[in-house]
Amino acid sequence: MAKAKTLFLCTECGAATAKWEGRCPHCGAWNTLQETRESVAPAHRFAPLAGSTPVRRLSEIEAHEQIRNPSGIEEFDRVLGGGLVAGAVVLIGGDPGIGKSTLLLQALASLSERGPVLYVTGEESAEQVALRAQRLGVSGDGVDLLSEIRLEQIVQALTERQPGVAVIDSIQTLYSSELTAAPGSVSQVRECAAQLTRIAKQTGISLIIIGHVTKDGSLAGPRVLEHIVDTVLYFEGDTHTSFRLVRAVKNRFGAVNELGVFAMTDRGLRGVNNPSALFLAGHSREVAGSCVMATQEGTRPLMVEVQALVDTAHVPNPRRLSVGLESSRLAMLLAVLHRHAGIVTFDQDVFVNAVGGVRIMEPAADLAVALAMVSSMRDRPLPPRLFAFGEIGLAGEIRPAPRGQERLREAAKLGFERAVIPRANAPRQAIEGLQVQAVDRVEDILGVLNGDR
Incomplete structure (x- = not known):
């Protein structure tokens, strides 16, 4: 021993x-x-290697296009890059109760019509999963269910049944009898994920693993868990609202930063065809401190409303709060506005929020945030049907944003009439129904509130 x-x-x-x-x-x-x-398993360090993999020349290896297996849920397939790939391992994480098990149960029910599938549950009993399927109206005729947390039993079931798609719910509940550590520990999570990944690659099973998240929203367990899988998805959204976002942060078989938008209903998760409508607050009249921006999430342009509130501070240290946007850039934008546009906010509380619970991480939101803050400070609404995008530099220049033409076309399709964009993003040909105002410097945006053309 x-x-x-x-x-x-x-x-x-x-x-x-x-x-x-x-x-x-x-x-x-x-x-x-x-x-x-x-x-540690006993092994002699001078023992010869058996079954070693031969070295091959890269030019001699034939590369084939990966065949996609659509899940039947359009928004989920968008995030995956078109569907599941044989032998791919997908890791999806999110807060408790956000809808991870619901989404994957719906996806398996659709995939079962084209081949065998397996749902491995370690957190719930088989009866609980059956009750959820009944509530969702999901037919479980083609879905095989295994309630097990022992890794060796799960590997045996995968090897014998050879399902096309398998779901592990969740990786933190599994344990291997080869290790003495408790389930959910670093060693158990790492070993179970490595073994399941090896089985998926050898057998061609598309494996979806559910992972727990920590209090700061990152995936629990060792960081190597995200390195060994092919795709990492994050399930986002407020449990108090019905909207859910699935974001891809790593994808070896597709584009990263893709976004899938869902609405939680009494019949499960439903894809949203026009997600821009979710992030635009409806106002009965024009209000100050509101500006719509065109953001790019992967290949999808979205229209998101950015709201700002600038009010007199009643404490020595004014507050700076940003929700859904990068808080570190808020202080930078205020400094640039002060230096290059004469906007003084050292005695003002500044609050910025992205409507709908969406998170905007790209710097192209700078221009819309600046317009919203100036509008709130001067208590003057922006012109109706206006949107903006662009990055603001420390020298006060307005930098271009990638895929500017796609953002403009999406906004024109949704009925927007006026755009405030960097000059480098100005279209060469006029877009029907859209008036473009190109700006070079941060001080030029002050004319937007004055109605300058």
Whole structure:
């Protein structure tokens, strides 16, 4: 018997150390080392290697186009890049109760019409899954269900049944009998994910793994979990609203930063055909501090309303709060407005919000945020049916945004009549029904409130 030894594994990078330290010596993260006991299999270091893989020349390897297997849910297929790929491993994470199991149960029910599928549940009993399927109106005739948390039993079921698509719910509940650590520990999560990935690659099974998230929204477990899988999806949204967003942050078989928009109904998740309507607040009259921006999420342009509130501060330190937008850029924009446009906000509280719970991480939101803040500070609404996009530099220049023509066409299709954009994004040919105002400097946006053409 190999002697079990105590190790301390980092939850961020998965590195192992012999003793506990406050800071991981490999990645530098604080308070991430967790104690675990692992038994090392006895092996002679001079033992010959058996069944080694031969070295092949890259030019001799034939590359074939990957065949997609659509899930039947259009928004989910958009995020995946067109559908599931044989042998691909997809990791999806999100807050508890956000709808991960609901979405995948609906997808499996649709996929079961074209081949065998398997749903492995480790968090719920088989009866609970059956009750959910009944509530959703999902037919479970072609869906095989396995309630198991032992990795060896799951691997045996995958090998024997050979399903086309399998779902593991969730990776934190599985454990391998080869390790003495508890389920959900760093070593168990890493070992179970590695074994399942190896089985998927060898058998061609499309594997979807559900993962827990930490309190800051990132996937729980070692960082290596995201490295070994092919696709990483994040399920976002407020549980108090009916809208859900699925965002791809890694995809070896498609584009990253794609966004799928869903609405939670009593019959499960339903794809939203016009997501721009969700992120535009309806106002009965013109209001100050509101500006619509055209953002790009992967290949999809979205119209999102940005709201700002600038009010007199009643405390020595004015507050700067940003929801759905990068908070670090808010202070930078205020400094640029002060230096190059004469907008003074050192005695003002500034609040910025993106409507609909969407998160906008691209710098092209700078121009819309600046217009909304100036509009709120001067209590003057922007002209109706206006939108903007563009990045603001520290020198006060307005930088172009990628895929500007697609943003303009999407806005014109939705009925917008006026655009404030960087001069480099100005279209060469006029777009019907859309008046374009190109700006070069941040001080030029002050004329928008004055109605300058």
